[in-house]
Amino acid sequence: MLTINEINVFYGNIQALKGVSLEVNEGEIVTLIGANGAGKSTLLKTVSGLLKPKQGTIEFQGKTIAGKAAQTIVKAGISHVPEGRRVFSNMSVEENLDLGAYLRKDHKAVAEDKERIFKIFPILLERRKQLSGTLSGGEQQMLAMGRAIMARPKLLLLDEPSMGLAPLMVKTIFHTIEEIRKEGTTILLVEQNAHMALSIADRAYVIETGHVVLSGLAKDLQEAEQVKAAYLGGL
Amino acid sequence: MKKSKIFWIYIAVALVVYAIVELLIVNGQLDMYYSNLFITIAINIILAVSLHLVIGITGQFSIGHAGFLAVGAYISAIFTTNLGFPFPVALIIGAIVAAVAGLIVGIPTLRLKGDYLAIATLGFAEIIRIIFLNIDYVGGAAGMQVDYLTTWTYAFFGVLITIIVIANFTNSRHGRACIAVREDEIAADAMGINTTYYKVLAFAIGSFFAGLAGGLFAHNFFIIQPSQFGFLKSFDILIYVVLGGLGSLSGAVIAAILLTVISLYLQDFPETRMIIYSLVLIIVMLYRPSGLMGTKEITDFFKFNKKAKGGKVNE
Ligand SMILES: Nc1ncnc2c1ncn2[C@@H]1O[C@H](COP(=O)(O)OP(=O)(O)OP(=O)(O)O)[C@@H](O)[C@H]1O
Ligand SMILES: [Mg+2]
Numbered sequence: 001m002l003t004i005n006e007i008n009v010f011y012g013n014i015q016a017l018k019g020v021s022l023e024v025n026e027g028e029i030v031t032l033i034g035a036n037g038a039g040k041s042t043l044l045k046t047v048s049g050l051l052k053p054k055q056g057t058i059e060f061q062g063k064t065i066a067g068k069a070a071q072t073i074v075k076a077g078i079s080h081v082p083e084g085r086r087v088f089s090n091m092s093v094e095e096n097l098d099l100g101a102y103l104r105k106d107h108k109a110v111a112e113d114k115e116r117i118f119k120i121f122p123i124l125l126e127r128r129k130q131l132s133g134t135l136s137g138g139e140q141q142m143l144a145m146g147r148a149i150m151a152r153p154k155l156l157l158l159d160e161p162s163m164g165l166a167p168l169m170v171k172t173i174f175h176t177i178e179e180i181r182k183e184g185t186t187i188l189l190v191e192q193n194a195h196m197a198l199s200i201a202d203r204a205y206v207i208e209t210g211h212v213v214l215s216g217l218a219k220d221l222q223e224a225e226q227v228k229a230a231y232l233g234g235l
Numbered sequence: 236m237k238k239s240k241i242f243w244i245y246i247a248v249a250l251v252v253y254a255i256v257e258l259l260i261v262n263g264q265l266d267m268y269y270s271n272l273f274i275t276i277a278i279n280i281i282l283a284v285s286l287h288l289v290i291g292i293t294g295q296f297s298i299g300h301a302g303f304l305a306v307g308a309y310i311s312a313i314f315t316t317n318l319g320f321p322f323p324v325a326l327i328i329g330a331i332v333a334a335v336a337g338l339i340v341g342i343p344t345l346r347l348k349g350d351y352l353a354i355a356t357l358g359f360a361e362i363i364r365i366i367f368l369n370i371d372y373v374g375g376a377a378g379m380q381v382d383y384l385t386t387w388t389y390a391f392f393g394v395l396i397t398i399i400v401i402a403n404f405t406n407s408r409h410g411r412a413c414i415a416v417r418e419d420e421i422a423a424d425a426m427g428i429n430t431t432y433y434k435v436l437a438f439a440i441g442s443f444f445a446g447l448a449g450g451l452f453a454h455n456f457f458i459i460q461p462s463q464f465g466f467l468k469s470f471d472i473l474i475y476v477v478l479g480g481l482g483s484l485s486g487a488v489i490a491a492i493l494l495t496v497i498s499l500y501l502q503d504f505p506e507t508r509m510i511i512y513s514l515v516l517i518i519v520m521l522y523r524p525s526g527l528m529g530t531k532e533i534t535d536f537f538k539f540n541k542k543a544k545g546g547k548v549n550e
Contacts, residue, residue, distance in 0.1 A: 050424055074427030082425055088418035090482070090530060099415050102408075103427040151427065 001026040001186055002047070002078075002155055007056030007066070009039075009046050016042040018210040019056070024155065024188050029181050031189045031197040031218065033231055034207035040190040041083050043207070044157045047188070048080035049073040060155070075103055079153035083160050083190075085144040089133025093124050096132050096143055100150030110150070117146040120176060138169040145176065155186045162193045174200055194231035198222045206231070241534075246395075253391045260387055270387055274455055276495045277390035278448050281397045283475035283491035284484060285444035288401050290473075291482040291530075292410065293437040294417025295345065296353045301468035302360030303333040303442040307449025308459050309373055312381040315454065317372075322384045326393075326450040333446020334439045336363075341438040346431050348420055352438075360469055368461040378460035385455040393451055397444045402484060404440065413437050417482075471498075474512065478519055480526025485533035490526075 002024040009017040016039045024030045032040050045051045047058060049070035058066035065073050079100075088096050097117060101110040118125035121142040127135060132143055141161055148156060158177065162170040174196050181187050191197035198204055198218045206214040206227060214226060221227050256273055259265040265273070282300060289297045311329030314320040320328070336359075344355040373379045404410050412433045415423040423430050453459045475494060479486025494512070501508040519526065 048425060050421065069429070070424045071427035071429055074425075080425045082421060086419045086422035086425075088415055088422065090418055091414065095411070099411065099423075099426050099428075102412065102415075147426075 001061060002188070003057075003059045004043075004047070005057045005059075007046060007053040007058065009042055009051055009053050011042075016210055017046070017053070020207070020210070020212055022205055022212065022215075024186060026154075026186055027181070027184075028203060029177065029187045029189060029201045031191055031194075031201035031204045032207060033191055033194045033197060033204060033227075035230070036192075037209075038207045039210045040207060041159055044080060044159050044188070044190055045082075047073075048078055048157055050080070050082075071103065074151055074153075077152075077154035078157065079148035079151045079155075080157040081144045081148045081159060081161065084163070085137075085140045087132040087135070087140050087143050087147070089131065091132060092129050093132050093135070093143055094128045096147050097124075097150050100147035101152075103151065109152075113150055113152065117149055120149075120179060121146055138165050138173070141165065141169075141173060142176070145173075145180075149180065149185070153185060155188065156180065157188050157190075159190045160192060161189070162191065162196065170196060194227065198227075246399075249395055253388075253395075256391075257387055271455070272496070272499055273387055274385055274390040274451070275499070276492055277387075277394045278451050278455070279472075279475065279491040279495045280394050280488050281444055281448040281451070282472045283479065283487040284394075284397050284401055285441040285448070286472050286476050287479070287482075287484055287487040288404070288413075288437050289441040290476050291480075291484075291487065292405055292417060293413040293434055294420075295434055295438060296350055297356040297438065297441070298353050298473055299356030299358070299360030299469050300441075300445050300472045301464045301466070302356065302363040303336060303445035304449040304452060304468065304472075305360070305363050305367060305461070305464035306333040306336050307446025308453035308464070309367055309379070309449075310446070311450035312379055312453040312459060313373065315384060316379070316381050322389070322454065326389070326447060329450040329453075330443045330446035333449065334443035336446075337439040337442025338435065341435045341442075345434040345438060357466070357469075360464070360466065364461045364464050367464075374460075376461065378458045381453050381457060381459055383454060383457055385451045390451055390455075393447055397447065398484070398488075401440070401444070405484070409433065409436070414482075474516060478516065478526055480523075480528035480530060482530035483526065483528035483532055486526055486528030486531075489528065489533075 004020060004022040006019045006021055007017055008015060008019060020043060032043065034040050042051065046053050049068055052067045057064060060076055060078060065076060088099065097114055104110050123139055124143060124146055132140065135143060145161065161173050165173065170193065177187060177189065178200055189197055189201065198221055201218040204215065204218045204221045205212050260270045282304065286300050289295050307329035310332045311325040314325035314328050315322055340355055340359045344351045367373055368376055412428045415426065415428055416430050416433055420430055475491045476487050479490035498508055501511060
C-alpha cells in the first residue's frame with residue numbers, strides 16, 4: 001500500500017533521514033520505533049507532505065506522492081496525527097472534527113462518521129461543545145485521532161499517541177488503535193513506548209539516527225536482544 | 236431564530252442608524268465637525284475590520300496596513316481628480332490596486348511559515364510612502380489636491396459592505412480554514428487545508444478593504460500627504476484590532492469607534508494622545524490581556540447557546 005524507497009530528507013543542511021526504505025501493506029499495523037531524534041516524526045511528515053524528500057520515492061497505492069502538496073496526499077487517503085496532538089484549541093470538539101473532514105463533500109457520510117467517532121470516543125460526545133484547548137491530554141489525543149479519522153483515511157499515520165499519558169489511558173489509546181484497524185484502516189504507528197507498540201503491531205522497523213537498522217515481524221523484534229536492550233528497558 | 240432572519244435584523248438596525256444620522260446631517264443638526272467625525276469613524280471601522288481578518292482571524296501579523304490605505308487613497312485620488320472618473324469607480328479601482336499590492340507582498344512572504352509578513356508589510360508601507368513622497372505627479376511632500384467627495388452615505392455603505400463581506404467570509408468554510416491556520420498552521424496543513432492560499436486570500440481581502448478606506452479617506456479632506464500614511468497610522472489600526480480582542484469583529488468595531496472619539500478630543504495634544512493611547516493599551520493588556528471582547532462577538536451576549544470562539548464557526 002505504502003512503499004518508501006531510499007528517501008533522504010534534510011532540514012537545511014542537517015540530514016534527518018538517510019536512505020530510508022519502508023513498506024506498509026494494506027490492513028497492517030506497522031510500528032516505527034527509535035530513540036529521540038532518530039527521525040521518526042520526520043518520516044511521517046515526509047509521507048504526509050509536510051516535508052519533501054530530496055531523493056528517493058514514496059508510492060501510495062501505486063501512485064507517487066513524494067513531493068506532492070499535503071492536501072493532495074490527504075485526498076489520496078492518508079491522514080496524519082502529528083506529534084503533540086495539535087488540536088485547534090479555540091474551537092470546540094465538534095468543530096475540530098468537522099475540520100478533519102475539510103476536504104470531503106459527502107456531507108451525509110461525514111455526519112455518519114462523526115457519530116461513529118462519538119461511539120469510539122464517548123468522551124468526545126460528552127464534550128462536543130467544549131473548547132478543545134480545555135480538554136485533558138488524553139482527551140486531546142482522542143480528538144486528534146478522531147479528527148484524522150474524519151478524513152476517512154485508508155492509511156493513518158500516528159505520531160506518539162501515548163506521549164504524556166497515564167498508563168490506563170495508554171491502554172485505552174492502544175486498544176482504540178486496534179479497533180480502528182479492525183474497521184479497515186491501515187496504520188503506521190510511531191512510538192516511544194516500544195513495548196505496547198510491538199504488542200499490537202504486525203511488523204516493526206527500528207530507526208537510529210536516520211537509518212533503518214532493523215525490521216521484521218513485531219513478535220520477532222520483541223525477542224531480539226538489540227531491541228530488548230535499547231528500547232524495552234532491560235535484558 | 237434563523238440565521239438569515241437575524242442577519243436582516245442587523246441590516247435593518249444599521250439602516251435605521253444610517254437614516255437618522257443622514258437626516259441630522261441634511262437638516263443641519265450635525266455640523267461639519269460632527270459629520271466629519273462620523274465619516275472618520277466609518278473609515279477607521281473599515282480599517283479595523285479589514286486588519287481583523289488578517290490578524291484576528293487568520294493569525295498573520297501585518298503591521299503595515301497604512302501602506303494599503305495609502306495605495307487606495309492615491310490611486311482613487313488620481314482617478315477622480317486627475318482623470319475625472321466618477322467617485323464610486325475610483326473607489327473600486329483604488330481598492331483593487333491595493334488588493335494587487337497585497338498579493339505582491341503576500342505571495343512571496345506568506346508561503347513561508349513564521350513572521351516574515353510583519354517585516355515585509357512594515358517595509359512595504361515605508362516604501363509606498365517614500366514612493367508617493369518622490370512622485371511629482373501626486374504632489375510629493377507638499378501633498379495632492381483632492382476633490383471633496385466623501386459623504387456619510389459613501390462612508391456608511393463602505394462600512395456595511397466591509398462588515399457583511401468579512402463576517403460572511405469568516406463564517407464560511409473558507410473562514411473556518413483561516414481560523415484553523417491561525418490556531419495551528421501545521422495541523423491545518425495536515426487536514427489538507429491549503430494554508431498558503433488562505434493566508435494570501437485573507438491578506439488580499441484585507442488589503443482590498445484598506446484600499447477602499449483609503450479612497451474614502453482621500454476624498455474626506457482637500458489634500459492628502461505621504462506623512463499621513465506613516466508607521467503611526469499602521470500602529471493606530473493595529474491598536475484597534477488588539478484592543479478590541481484578536482478574533483473579535485465587533486471588538487475591532489468598538490475599539491475603532493472608542494479610539495477615534497478619544498483621539499479627536501486629543502488632537503490638539505498629539506504627545507498626550509500617544510501617552511494616553513499607550514496607557515490604555517497597557518491597562519487593557521494588564522486587566523484584559525485578550526482585548527476588550529476577547530474572541531467573543533457582541534452577538535454572543537444575546538445568545539444562550541455557547542458558540543465557538545474567534546470568528547464563530549456555525550454548524
Ligand atoms: N524543524 C527542524 N529543523 C532542524 N532540524 C530538525 C527539525 N525537526 C527535526 N529536526 C532534527 O531532525 C532529527 C530527527 O527529528 P525527528 O523529529 O524526526 O525525531 P523523532 O525520531 O521524531 O524524535 P522524538 O522521539 O524525540 O520525537 C533530529 O536530530 C532533530 O533535531
Ligand atoms: Mg517525534
